[in-house]
Amino acid sequence: MGLSLGLLLVLQQPIILDGHIDTPQRMLDMKTDISARLPDGHVDIPRMQEGGLSAAFFSIWVDARYGPGSAFKRALALMDAVHALVDTQPLAELATNADEVRGAVKRGHVAVLLGVEGGHAIENSLEKLDSLYGRGVRYMTLTWNNGNDWAGSSTDELRHGGLTDLGKRVVRRMNELGMLVDLSHVSDSTFCCRRL
Ligand SMILES: [Zn+2]
Structure with a gap:
């Protein structure tokens, strides 16, 4: 008799990881506590555990309205909200590599x-990039819907013809650090960049 899919999943204990949840803005701006079951939204710790979601990348989404002088600060504030969760909730652990996820x-x-x-x-x-890595960030989308000074976005004006020299340095540094280069939202020309 064959094993049911549900039993196979239990026996194999797969790690199911969501690559992108936009929850930190809720945690910061609305002071939502996701350690308790919520009546709305998609994510909280109890439902993650019941649904078998082992791990998730919490998205530090920086809205396009944040620019020089405020964008990095916004990222730090969002990360602080996530760090506050893992600092106070034993059921949630910050992970920065595969071993920590498995643990x-x-x-x-x-x-x-x-x-x-x-x-x-x-x-x-690049120093701010290093600082993000030091705080636990393990991927970055090169752009959101807004292009920036070094990379073009798919939904913004076409500029740079892809990555600028600074953009290439950013990608190189991400490779050195071990930070995933997320190409979501970038323009075709940024995506198809020639050799760095
Ligand atoms: Zn997002």
Whole structure:
């Protein structure tokens, strides 16, 4: 007799990871506590656990209205909201690599990962990029719907013909750090960049 799919999943204990949840803005702007079951929205810790969602990249989405002097600060504030969750909720653990994800899952906890959405968050600064990595960020979309000074977006005016020299340095630095380069939202020419 064959095993049911449900039983196979339990036996294999797969790690199911959501690559992008836009929950941190809710946690920061509306002070929503996702450690308790919520009557609305899609994500909270109890429902993650019941649904078998082992891990999720919490998206540090920086709206296009934030620019030089405010975009990086906004990213930090969103990350602080996520850090406050993992600092106070034993069921949620910050994870910055595969071993930490596996460890959290083994302990029956939810692994919380960080990804930045919108390259303008680094305000053209490789030091700020390094700082994001140091705070646990493991991917960054080069743009959101807004292009920036070094990369073009698919839904903004076409500019740069893809990545500028600074954009190439950003991607190189991300590769050195071990940060995923997320191409969501970028223009075709940014996506299809020639050799760096
Ligand atoms: Zn998003």
